[in-house]
Amino acid sequence: MRGKKEKYNVAIAGATGAVGGAMLDVLERRNFPVNELRLLASERSVGKKLIFRGTEIAVQLLTKDSFTDIDIALFSAGASRSLEFAPAAAASGAVVVDNSSAFRMDPEIPLIIPEVNPHAIAQYTKRGIIANPNCSTIQMLVALKPVYDKVGIKRIVVSTYQAVSGTGAKAIEELKTQILDYAAGKKMEAKVYPHQIAFNCLPQIDSFLANGYTKEEMKMVNETRKIFEDSTIGVTATTVRVPVYFGHSEAINIETNKKISAQEVKALLADAPGVRLVDDPERGIYPLATDCAGKFETLVGRIREDESIDRGINLWVVSDNILKGAALNAVQIAEYLIAHYI
16 A cells, blocks of 8 residues: 555546536545546547636646646546556556446456445556446446345346436437427437437447347446356346436346345345435335436335245336446545555
């Protein structure tokens, strides 16, 4: 462990994007001990000013030389930029927390959800890089970790209902435009997505693979096994884009190794880190995408036993995909780093 600091120099690569902006907000909301904050982006954003703790900070050009004296570099600039610039940041002495898919399945790079596998953060020393999982994987495993630890999980069947903000600002704008065009009686055009997203559900997130699944679906399969360090766990996913702005929802069915009741699951999740139990269906209380927006917790409800198998549980899990699904998880990793390693 290096000598502890009172404050740390932090860089955000991709600072002007949706997740980059959320990282800025989370650092402030959680009172992260920032000394210098360096905001980095592409040429078109250079000179733009963002506000952090009441002070304007100008955006600088992201280059391989941008990370001198930086302790922690939070990346949300896309996989290609991460592949190009993250190793340079690590070589400069920064610990990189990368939000893209670039390094997630690299065996030398830890894939971290702080509530689930914080012990694996220690592996950051191999390459100086830590990967943030896919947003859908994060919220699912935050909810399932206490059950996995208690009784084991044999199989997971998950269907996701994912907000357009997961695609980016252009997708948010496309949904808004299509809704307005529909109200005005105009033809709705699809440019970001292959089909109209307004008033629709698209059973495709990312491109299709040879096995018939999408990349998004296989991310959930492979990342779950890596994070749980369990190659035997069965996972199958169907990921769907829905006309919601913020907040991913998931219907999760699990088959456990040992019998556990719905009440026991509720008791586990009531005390689970990062989870808020929202489960009183008789009063119409269950997790909603509109309730999770802007919140740090992952909301879990509709917990019930699967009557079709002996050891089955159903859950409904909702989380802000920009926060816990991306920016918050990255900052939590940084918090763990400064508490235990740097």
